[in-house]
Amino acid sequence: MAAVAPAGLSSDAVETARGTLGGAPAVSRDLPAEAGGVLLEAARGAFGDGYLAFAVISAVLMLAAATLLTAVNSWLRSGGGLVGPVG
Secondary structure, three states: OOOOOOOOOOOHHHHHHOOOOHHHHHHHOOHHHHHHHHHHHHHHHHHHHHHHHHHHHHHHHHHHHHHHHHHHHHHHOOOOOOOOOOO
16 A cells, blocks of 8 residues: 555554554545545555455355365265264
């Protein structure tokens, strides 16, 4: 966010804007309209990018888990496994 932080913004304000989801709107209220808009747009973009990355990673992990469970289930139904028939 430092690359798009408005000029003259203190390092404490930059850290506040970076630190939490509500930090950027709080800092932008104390800035002129144009600078506040730039800061909010950067924060929204960063949030969207992070959300997308999290969603993609989650989908890949769910697909891997489903594939693994399907393979294990198929292997167990075909007579594989460490334990013989009960009874």
